[in-house]
Amino acid sequence: MSIYDTLNKxxxxxxxxTDGPLLILAGAGSGKTRVLTHRIAxxxxxxxxxxxxxxxxxxxxxxxxxxxxxxxKLVGFGAEQIWVSTxxxxxxxxxxxxxxxxGYENNFTIYDTDDQKTVMKEICKRLNIDTKxxxxxxxxxxxxxxxxxxxxxxxxxxKSMGDFSRKKYVLVYKEYQAVLRKNNALDxxxxxxxxxxxxxxxxxxxxxxxxxxxxxxxxEYQDTNTAQFELVRLLSDKYRNLCVxxxxxxxxxxxxxxxxxxxxxxxxxxxEAKVIRxxxxxxxxxxxxxxxxxxxxxxxxxxxxxxxxSRESGSKIHFRQxxxxxxxxxxxxxxxxxxxxxxxxxxxxCAVLYRTNAQARLLEERMVAEGxxxxxxxxxxxxxxxxxxxxxxxxxxxxxxxxDVAVKRILNIPRRGIGSTTVQKxxxxxxxxxxSFYEGLKDADEIMTLNARxxxxxxxxxxxxxxxxxxxxxxxxxxxxxxxxxxxxxxEYLKDQYEEEAEDRINNIEExxxxxxxxxxxxxxxxxxxxxxxxxxVADIDNVENDGNQxxxxxxxxxxxxxxxxxxxxGMEDGLFPGYMAxxxxxxxDIEEERRLAYVGITxxxxxxxxxYAKTRMQRGETQYNPIxxxxxxxxxxxxxxxxxxxxxxxxxxxxxxxxxxxxKAILRPKATPKAExxxxxxxxxxxxxxxxxxxxxxxxxxxxxxxGEGDTISHVKxxxxxxxKIEKDPRDYKVTVDFVKxxxxxxxxxxxxxxxx
DNA sequence: CACAGGTCTCTTTTT
DNA sequence: GAGACCTGTG
Numbered sequence: 001m002s003i004y005d006t007l008n009k010x011x012x013x014x015x016x017x018t019d020g021p022l023l024i025l026a027g028a029g030s031g032k033t034r035v036l037t038h039r040i041a042x043x044x045x046x047x048x049x050x051x052x053x054x055x056x057x058x059x060x061x062x063x064x065x066x067x068x069x070x071x072x073k074l075v076g077f078g079a080e081q082i083w084v085s086t087x088x089x090x091x092x093x094x095x096x097x098x099x100x101x102x103g104y105e106n107n108f109t110i111y112d113t114d115d116q117k118t119v120m121k122e123i124c125k126r127l128n129i130d131t132k133x134x135x136x137x138x139x140x141x142x143x144x145x146x147x148x149x150x151x152x153x154x155x156x157x158x159k160s161m162g163d164f165s166r167k168k169y170v171l172v173y174k175e176y177q178a179v180l181r182k183n184n185a186l187d188x189x190x191x192x193x194x195x196x197x198x199x200x201x202x203x204x205x206x207x208x209x210x211x212x213x214x215x216x217x218x219x220e221y222q223d224t225n226t227a228q229f230e231l232v233r234l235l236s237d238k239y240r241n242l243c244v245x246x247x248x249x250x251x252x253x254x255x256x257x258x259x260x261x262x263x264x265x266x267x268x269x270x271x272e273a274k275v276i277r278x279x280x281x282x283x284x285x286x287x288x289x290x291x292x293x294x295x296x297x298x299x300x301x302x303x304x305x306x307x308x309x310s311r312e313s314g315s316k317i318h319f320r321q322x323x324x325x326x327x328x329x330x331x332x333x334x335x336x337x338x339x340x341x342x343x344x345x346x347x348x349x350c351a352v353l354y355r356t357n358a359q360a361r362l363l364e365e366r367m368v369a370e371g372x373x374x375x376x377x378x379x380x381x382x383x384x385x386x387x388x389x390x391x392x393x394x395x396x397x398x399x400x401x402x403x404d405v406a407v408k409r410i411l412n413i414p415r416r417g418i419g420s421t422t423v424q425k426x427x428x429x430x431x432x433x434x435x436s437f438y439e440g441l442k443d444a445d446e447i448m449t450l451n452a453r454x455x456x457x458x459x460x461x462x463x464x465x466x467x468x469x470x471x472x473x474x475x476x477x478x479x480x481x482x483x484x485x486x487x488x489x490x491x492e493y494l495k496d497q498y499e500e501e502a503e504d505r506i507n508n509i510e511e512x513x514x515x516x517x518x519x520x521x522x523x524x525x526x527x528x529x530x531x532x533x534x535x536x537x538v539a540d541i542d543n544v545e546n547d548g549n550q551x552x553x554x555x556x557x558x559x560x561x562x563x564x565x566x567x568x569x570x571g572m573e574d575g576l577f578p579g580y581m582a583x584x585x586x587x588x589x590d591i592e593e594e595r596r597l598a599y600v601g602i603t604x605x606x607x608x609x610x611x612x613y614a615k616t617r618m619q620r621g622e623t624q625y626n627p628i629x630x631x632x633x634x635x636x637x638x639x640x641x642x643x644x645x646x647x648x649x650x651x652x653x654x655x656x657x658x659x660x661x662x663x664x665k666a667i668l669r670p671k672a673t674p675k676a677e678x679x680x681x682x683x684x685x686x687x688x689x690x691x692x693x694x695x696x697x698x699x700x701x702x703x704x705x706x707x708x709g710e711g712d713t714i715s716h717v718k719x720x721x722x723x724x725x726k727i728e729k730d731p732r733d734y735k736v737t738v739d740f741v742k743x744x745x746x747x748x749x750x751x752x753x754x755x756x757x758x
Numbered sequence: 759c760a761c762a763g764g765t766c767t768c769t770t771t772t773t
Numbered sequence: 774g775a776g777a778c779c780t781g782t783g
Contacts (some may be wrong), residue, residue: 059772088773132767253773255770256772355771357771540772557770620767
């Protein structure tokens, strides 16, 4: 019996079809990753394809990692040679080798959304564009859209000829691109676009990669944009072994340029394509699938398919209605508690999904209050946190002095007495000589407009950077970070600026150091540019561990590709989900996209699904009264355990009856006792989030008495148990050195660490 | 130049 | 409700 006998008929067919274009329409939970991994194994083991010739592209590093692990288990040999990576990392890898052909330096930096905004702000200032009239975001979105459609500044100008309203956009796009080039930087969209440009400009390079990647597989194909499609098309053009897997019903990234036509029209691009549908779902109960099917069939633009399961119908879908969003959060927390206490589920089985990140806060507070371990995915990307960006900006400056954005960011952090006037003068000077801002700083004492005192404040900064640079080769990345922190007294700066929050932020930096250590350990030739690039391409979801025993809080978007035994969809309200924007835009495809999001949400659930609705909720500082989400109403009443007003046609009963609240309050509220001592909550897998709410007020008074001494055994929120090695008094606080059983030695401030004697 | 205190705007969703 | 932005003061 071979590994392929475990596949169903369609899956097997997909695995065995190795040559020529192949479209696998894989419904949610239909085992598409299984198919992809088995297909790779089959290509290598049975067809004799060299692993080196296989390219598998995913959207997130997490998906790539999982795929690689699973292929490793299937293929005896050579799996590490398969190129499994995301669109963005694939392109970076290629561009690092060849981008000099396009006039960039190979150690280019990658700009995230934050950096883009900084650049745009400056451009608007220079071009006298009122950012109240046209927001930076709007301009950046326009540029992003253009890039996703492979429209460069020149084509953009041609296309906008005669359109007066576009004039500013044309100017801005050109300028923006010029600044990026000057800074030797690429934004996310550039990564794809430049790669395509490279292939189009050099048939030799293209041919090289075509020969290399004879078998190409693309996961989540419904989320590809035009540029990504073109990239894949070019790469596969010679051998035409392009296998794409996707589900048009799960296309949820239109806002990011995803072009659903890529999957809907695949057979038009590739008339010879074989199409295989995977409709058997191995994940969810039949009730959950019925609900998902019922909702999604309201969409016009889709390839018809119907998921079915061999599983039993299972319990009904729960619909719960609440007066406020607080009640909703409380119910969810209580319900999770109850499920865990009953012993049927672990915390890690449960996930709460929501439409907007802002909804996380309330849920988070409730989790904290009830002592439920949880992890929030997303919100502010770990690498987008201020403290992390500061440190990274130092590193970028050391690595590539051409990145003006990075240099300007840290020039006055911590305070060096260099303000905006000085920055402006140096900028002008640098512009005049057409050199980078950093080069300008080096010349500070030659800049006429600067007085000697100011120039004298700049000099130590330049020396600092130069010293880092000269030391880098001998001491490596980890020591560079430590050195930066030490020389700039960065931690003290954080303590000054952020008081209680500083501890979290310092922990975040510690986390960054851990990443650096891991990177240096796993690489034979570690290099700063490469490390920075790896970091630039990390998504929040990449850091989530599924096996953790904690409730996961995440957006519907982040939840794609995941599954959980117990799922709560919170905020099922028209105006929130579907969002206000989609409802009012007048474009019916916007609602369809939201509906696909609902479909994604529902199909994450394996056994138990709860839809939650709150009559009132605070949205951007205002109390909103939203009606029940239309998507809830699209779920057939017989599948739910509660009669949703308006779903069953009870003859014109207009008013929602009082009895509408289905919640048996008495049972579901094991009172939260705020004063009782709750066990501290293990925070996230790697402490990527902060404890909001908890950190306030709970701090030990500064310089008060400590409840522990040297030699005592204590426990820490994140690091667990440890022994106090040393306590030092510092002007502001006690500095405690602890040797943790699991995490090793750490130095922390008593007022933040909240250590508890055991 | 730094900082405090006020006003304004805003979010879907993310590589 | 928070963060970004502006303004006035020392």
